[in-house]
Amino acid sequence: MPRPILQREELIRDGAYINGQWIREASEYFEVIDPASNEVIAKLPDQNVSAVNDAIDAAYDSFQSYKNTTPRQRATWLRKLHSLMIENAQDLGQILTWENGKALSDAVGEIRYGASYFEWYAEEAPRAYGAVIQPGNSSNRAFTLKQPVGVCGLICPWNFPSAMITRKAAAALAAGCTVVVRPDAQTPLSALALALLVEEAGFPKGAFNLVLADKHTPEVGLALCESPKVRKISFTGSTNIGKLLMRQSSSTMKKLSFELGGNAPFIVFEDADLEHAVDQAIASKFRGLGQTCVCANRVYVQDSIVEKFANLMADKVRKFVIGHGLNEDTTHGCMINSKAILKVEEHKRDAIEKGAKVVLEGGPLKELGPHFYSPVILTDVPQSAKVSKEETFGPLCPIFSFKTAEEVVSYANDTNVGLGSYVFSRDINTIYTVSEALETGMVSCNTGLFTDSAIPFGGVKESGFGREGSLYGIDDYMVIKVITIGGLPKKI
Numbered sequence: 001m002p003r004p005i006l007q008r009e010e011l012i013r014d015g016a017y018i019n020g021q022w023i024r025e026a027s028e029y030f031e032v033i034d035p036a037s038n039e040v041i042a043k044l045p046d047q048n049v050s051a052v053n054d055a056i057d058a059a060y061d062s063f064q065s066y067k068n069t070t071p072r073q074r075a076t077w078l079r080k081l082h083s084l085m086i087e088n089a090q091d092l093g094q095i096l097t098w099e100n101g102k103a104l105s106d107a108v109g110e111i112r113y114g115a116s117y118f119e120w121y122a123e124e125a126p127r128a129y130g131a132v133i134q135p136g137n138s139s140n141r142a143f144t145l146k147q148p149v150g151v152c153g154l155i156c157p158w159n160f161p162s163a164m165i166t167r168k169a170a171a172a173l174a175a176g177c178t179v180v181v182r183p184d185a186q187t188p189l190s191a192l193a194l195a196l197l198v199e200e201a202g203f204p205k206g207a208f209n210l211v212l213a214d215k216h217t218p219e220v221g222l223a224l225c226e227s228p229k230v231r232k233i234s235f236t237g238s239t240n241i242g243k244l245l246m247r248q249s250s251s252t253m254k255k256l257s258f259e260l261g262g263n264a265p266f267i268v269f270e271d272a273d274l275e276h277a278v279d280q281a282i283a284s285k286f287r288g289l290g291q292t293c294v295c296a297n298r299v300y301v302q303d304s305i306v307e308k309f310a311n312l313m314a315d316k317v318r319k320f321v322i323g324h325g326l327n328e329d330t331t332h333g334c335m336i337n338s339k340a341i342l343k344v345e346e347h348k349r350d351a352i353e354k355g356a357k358v359v360l361e362g363g364p365l366k367e368l369g370p371h372f373y374s375p376v377i378l379t380d381v382p383q384s385a386k387v388s389k390e391e392t393f394g395p396l397c398p399i400f401s402f403k404t405a406e407e408v409v410s411y412a413n414d415t416n417v418g419l420g421s422y423v424f425s426r427d428i429n430t431i432y433t434v435s436e437a438l439e440t441g442m443v444s445c446n447t448g449l450f451t452d453s454a455i456p457f458g459g460v461k462e463s464g465f466g467r468e469g470s471l472y473g474i475d476d477y478m479v480i481k482v483i484t485i486g487g488l489p490k491k492i
């Protein structure tokens with residue numbers, strides 16, 4: 001598959017973006033590959049601590065004036081950035097597919113979704129209200145201000161190379177914070193294209209900085225966590241790395257947001273609309289080939305409908321067109337790398353060894369390339385299978401059966417993480433009581449696709465804390481200051 005043909009070739013950048021400058025020079029470079037063709041598509045600077053410190057200094061200097069811009073001014077830049085993303089959605093989508101492997105329609109969808117955070121936070125920026133308080137002392141009055149926390153380090157993953165950056169950066173920039181973004185080394189091109197649009201939207205120099213690191217990632221992460229100039233770290237990725245960043249940030253007592261791994265249960269009761277539940281399970285499970293943190297990881301189906309459910313799902317999944325994401329007819333692209341495929345294989349083998357039955361065999365599609373993998377569907381998966389405890393992050397759909405609501409809630413909650421969950425039923429009492437009992441930050445009822453800039457995205461337990469998007473997301477980038485005025489005369 002050749003290089004994508006873009007309307008604006010300049011969206012493909014070859015350097016980091018620090019203090020309004022594009023930086024190509026470095027002592028080392030790393031390669032970015034198209035996971036579908038396995039060809040090298042870019043060579044970018046592998047930056048070290050000195051470069052990240054330059055980015056932190058730029059963000060810190062810029063913050064001194066950016067924090068005093070009016071929310072209306074920030075909203076104007078954010079709105080402009082939203083429009084630029086929408087105008088360039090086809091080009092941005094192609095770049096995203098090229099480096100991540102997802103189908104082009106999904107990639108363009110991600111660009112629109114990512115852009116929506118800039119629109120949303122353009123609207124939220126002027127609405128960061130404080131409160132007026134009457135303290136216990138009658139001669140005092142108090143009021144609160146919400147102020148930007150300061151420079152923010154945003155460490156982002158490969159599965160949404162654009163949207164996971166925009167939903168952090170939009171809230172931060174709206175709040176009056178400046179940012180240093182570190183995209184994943186497998187998918188930096190979408191982030192760099194975004195940086196060009198940030199520049200075109202007119203944000204002040206140093207408000208948005210982007211560092212590139214592959215081999216140097218741990219030291220770049222450490223520098224962001226330990227710098228006293230950085231007041232907040234927001235991270236999306238695995239729970240293990242989240243814990244490491246939390247430990248590293250303790251010496252400077254940073255504000256933190258973590259959006260970590262999930263293990264989403266997808267629960268289908270026998271009274272659900274079966275065809276709809278199957279379609280939505282497919283949409284949730286195989287979105288990005290299972291590589292999203294809210295993908296169904298465990299599908300629980302009430303025992304009376306398991307067979308029908310699994311067979312219908314297999315019939316529909318057989319119709320997937322798997323191929324290079326840039327091919328027009330592709331519905332599903334490839335996995336990000338070989339390690340991701342090994343995890344799917346390991347969970348599949350383990351479940352089968354423990355008694356699971358194969359409904360759809362799936363497996364590697366070597367003729368298409370090393371990272372292509374066709375979906376697997378299993379039934380009779382025992383609770384002891386690895387997949388019931390660990391997130392597969394790939395196209396393996398394990399179907400477990402259950403008898404009662406109490407039983408399925410106890411299975412669903414038997415995990416150390418709690419990000420998304422799904423409930424399908426026509427009975428409002430079931431929907432309500434099960435949703436209330438599930439230990440996850442987000443419950444999606446009778447739909448498999450729920451994410452939106454308007455909803456608070458985030459988890460409980462070891463899925464992390466903090467919320468992205470919605471009316472709450474901006475608070476993650478602000479601190480509350482109370483101002484008390486004393487010595488007032490007696491009330492008239």
Ligand SMILES: NC(=O)c1ccc[n+]([C@@H]2O[C@H](COP(=O)([O-])OP(=O)(O)OC[C@H]3O[C@@H](n4cnc5c(N)ncnc54)[C@H](O)[C@@H]3O)[C@@H](O)[C@H]2O)c1
Nearest residue numbers: 156157159184217218221237238241259260261293391393
């Ligand atoms: N919540 C999500 O959206 C999400 C996204 C990607 C991965 N994951 C989870 O993580 C698992 C593995 O994927 P992964 O290997 O990409 O996740 P990971 O946590 O290892 O990596 C996530 C990001 O953190 C970076 N990183 C790694 N070590 C770092 C360090 N010491 N300092 C700073 N940054 C560091 C990585 O380069 C990557 O950009 C998946 O199976 C899934 O469970 C979750």
Ligand SMILES: O=CCCC(=O)O
Nearest residue numbers: 159160292293294451
């Ligand atoms: O993978 C995490 C994000 C998923 C989403 O925002 O829909």
